[in-house]
Amino acid sequence: MTVIGLGPMGVALAEAFLAQGHPTTVWNRTPKKGDGLVAKGARRVDTISEAVSASKFVVVCLKDYDAMYAVLDPADEALSGRVLVNHSSGIPEQARNAAIWAAHKGVDYLDGAIMVPPQAVGHPDSVFLYSGPQSLFEAHEKTLLSMGGTRYLGTDPSLAVLYNTALLSLMYSSLQGFLHAAALVGSANVRVTTFAEIAIGWFLPSVVNPYLLMEAPDIDKGNYPGDRGNMVMNMTALDHIFHTSKEQGISSDLPEQLKKLAENAISAGYGDRNFMAVIELLKNPSKES
Ligand SMILES: NC(=O)c1ccc[n+]([C@@H]2O[C@H](COP(=O)([O-])OP(=O)(O)OC[C@H]3O[C@@H](n4cnc5c(N)ncnc54)[C@H](OP(=O)(O)O)[C@@H]3O)[C@@H](O)[C@H]2O)c1
The missing domain is CATH 1.10.1040.10 (N-(1-d-carboxylethyl)-l-norvaline Dehydrogenase; domain 2)
Incomplete structure (x- = not known):
């Protein structure tokens, strides 16, 4: 797995993957925030291209959609063929535009919303909402369950944000x-x-x-x-x-x-x-x- 964004929530997501034994690569604009994760076995990389290239399954957890573009755009070709699950906060139009952006980049995109605080991540009864292609959700539900309980809402990518x-x-x-x-x-x-x-x-x-x-x-x-x-x-x-x-x-x-x-x-x-x-x-x- 790759986790991009190591605020309190991104750290909790990476910890959940590590706790379940998944090899986990992490990247953050401020690298120091990954120190604790490295101590728990995460692999920290220097560039966003390395982070995206490291795993088929890439979880993004940033402040908002603008931050997601600022972080991911430089990765450019490395993005193609990845599965991207975006948990950044926003409004429905931004989620729809992100799905279009992802399609242009050749990325399989799910939009997600986390309805629990960081300390509840990793528990099966926590609530994570997802929208986007159903086949994509079903293909990766087992991995998504590492972070918490899943609820699939529908194909419209904006449903999780709504x-x-x-x-x-x-x-x-x-x-x-x-x-x-x-x-x-x-x-x-x-x-x-x-x-x-x-x-x-x-x-x-x-x-x-x-x-x-x-x-x-x-x-x-x-x-x-x-x-x-x-x-x-x-x-x-x-x-x-x-x-x-x-x-x-x-x-x-x-x-x-x-x-x-x-x-x-x-x-x-x-x-x-x-x-x-x-x-x-x-x-x-x-x-x-
Ligand atoms: N914390 C919660 O209780 C909670 C609960 C549910 C959902 N969420 C959602 O989870 C997401 C992350 O939340 P969070 O609590 O971890 O902290 P946050 O303060 O919302 O986001 C922090 C992350 O965004 C990055 N970031 C912000 N602006 C950036 C920019 N312009 N360019 C690059 N990176 C940028 C930060 O990088 P730096 O470290 O370099 O500043 C850090 O990785 C948010 O969308 C939030 O709504 C949070």
């Missing part, structure tokens, strides 16, 4: 929700650890299971029955969260944004539907009043 962005958006907005809630009870001097005990125990059975798991098939069908709670009821709850935030002197930005979303959904005719109907406005912002 899923990655969607999942990170879920993470950041969930964290924002938790932090707003912690600030709300914090206004009465409740410690975050005290609140977290109740919040986390409540979140899975009362929010994730009934809403995210049970409602997903209905959301796919555009079916939002409001018989167990409709948008107007939710709008009232959001109004209370908004006013409580103000009364307690903490930021009301998040509940104000959610309240506005529910108001817009009511204006768009979803007043008797359940809260999940706001996805119609998120998918098509022109429906907002």
Whole structure:
């Protein structure tokens, strides 16, 4: 294997290959970051052409797609005939362009996204997402499994980046929700650890299971029955969260944004539907009043 890019994640990927007994060549713009890997048996080379030529299977883990081109373009002809798995972060258009770039270079290209921190790399239950040619994924899945659990998403090369962005958006907005809630009870001097005990125990059975798991098939069908709670009821709850935030002197930005979303959904005719109907406005912002 060759691993290009030895930030915290690239080091973890190379360590996973070494731990599974794969001869591993490494390269990084700043060579010193490979010292620990060399001590564990990796072969460090001086040039990117040597790194690419050393293995059929080349893993790239750099800051972004621009860094990937800056690093790989000088390798030029050495790239032809390699299998390149790119885990650098980016946006869907960059992933599609990278697949075109790879085809011009004669490279078999898979785009990947790593959904775990470096310390979880190498564990079978970690989540690595891949998109690109299915036959290429299947031919190399055993090698990919050295890094962590694999999920193949489809032939469109941008799918891994798109899923990655969607999942990170879920993470950041969930964290924002938790932090707003912690600030709300914090206004009465409740410690975050005290609140977290109740919040986390409540979140899975009362929010994730009934809403995210049970409602997903209905959301796919555009079916939002409001018989167990409709948008107007939710709008009232959001109004209370908004006013409580103000009364307690903490930021009301998040509940104000959610309240506005529910108001817009009511204006768009979803007043008797359940809260999940706001996805119609998120998918098509022109429906907002
Ligand atoms: N760390 C995590 O928890 C985590 C989790 C999931 C996914 N990822 C993804 O994994 C990728 C790597 O992340 P990371 O945490 O290892 O560190 P990072 O800071 O995102 O990337 C560091 C790597 O990029 C190289 N680099 C940056 N700009 C460059 C340039 N212009 N030319 C050449 N090389 C350049 C660095 O080289 P130098 O060492 O020479 O600076 C180093 O090898 C990222 O796309 C990140 O989104 C990271």
